[in-house]
Amino acid sequence: MDATPMKNGLPRAAASGKREQTKIQNRQLILDAARQVFADLGYGAATVRDIIRATPLASGTFYNYFKSKEEVYQAIRDEVALAIRPRLHEERAKATTVEEFITCSFRTFFEYVSDDRLNFRTIRHSADNTRMRVDTPEVIAGFEELRADIETAIAAGLFPPVDPDFLMAAIVGVAFEVAERMLWRQPHDPAAAADFAANLFLGGVRALPLAQRPDVPTAEVTSDAA
Amino acid sequence: MDATPMKNGLPRAAASGKREQTKIQNRQLILDAARQVFADLGYGAATVRDIIRATPLASGTFYNYFKSKEEVYQAIRDEVALAIRPRLHEERAKATTVEEFITCSFRTFFEYVSDDRLNFRTIRHSADNTRMRVDTPEVIAGFEELRADIETAIAAGLFPPVDPDFLMAAIVGVAFEVAERMLWRQPHDPAAAADFAANLFLGGVRALPLAQRPDVPTAEVTSDAA
């Protein structure tokens, strides 16, 4: 089969018939348009028509690829989840101490968010002044993976036998909430955010690094561009 | 009627003309219907028409009271925020040690959530499997108040001079995320949740109470009724 991309079929890696290609392309067209529209109008105000209008396609075509606005949103969100999940899992698997487990997790997460701030922001703002967080199944699976890793770590004697469910929740809560503040600041400093979070989990408030607050400009959501 | 509520007016406490009364009543009618509809269909799927249909009123009337679905949602959400904010602020103001500050905050919050789980749940679920968090201006004001209280506490030497912005974010994140897991469990145990959160902030993971996990039934969102 190899030396013949010819007839038969058995798509090599990704089948490259013209048909397959436009299908992939159209999907990407829609996803890109959606990202733009969500950023411009906010998720809440955006409509399927707005998305399709930002595209050379016809309205009916949209529904060949996604069931609804919600589903495009999930796809975008899942891209992020799928990109970051393996990294986090790997970092945690390597950890041999609590310190490593916690520190590496937060550093990886904050660095990713900082790099991908466009997606992160776009996805979190529904309309002016109201932020939104929608946890898709894929994202929730990421949470569960974290909990499983915690349970493993406890079994290995790495962690004290705390409540893995609550601990997972606490990590997730801090990660998302602190990530947002981090993005409000200029310049973004994922290392500082990670230090803060890691120290909090390792030793509580008393162990926190002293304030360095790079004068958060009380900036409303808007200021990033710079 | 009786002893001449006669002419003039000067509304006693809350004006009780028939006019005023129906206005209050209609507003409440809409809010109650909205709560029900949001619970039934999820916030995302609900429409203004659905809400008004669950009411004896006409569609146009809705807009005399609220600008949009979003605004009803905010009103419901703000009821909660307005109820809990003063309590939290008061608790924090009384604190004379870090322990008190942290412990009382979390206990108050989790107890409130446990009591008001209906609103909390209703408001957090957009559709099956996707949770949502919308922070209205009123809620955000609550966050800012927390930050201000932290700054005050630092000034008073009660807290080490940590980054108040990040600390506020961490507290908020843990509070919301752990609250949700708490509600998944049977029975609800706000005290345990508060212990967990408080110990985390006071001493880090190593200070956490040992697992007691009342066998969380892997319950999907649904199970509460009991």
Added chain:
DNA sequence: CCGGCAAATTGACGAAGTGTCATGGCCGGG
């Protein structure tokens, strides 16, 4: 008790969005 005014309710309306489907164009295999 009446008349009239203002305030609030009503439901119909035009604009726009939703998801579907018959149609037709185009790719790919024979």
Added chain:
DNA sequence: CCCGGCCATGACACTTCGTCAATTTGCCGG
């Protein structure tokens, strides 16, 4: 070269949106 099937298309039937002129309803002075 031709045909079968896949998929893009955009019109369609239906729903929702927010508005507004007409109407009802409570309020007040006479």
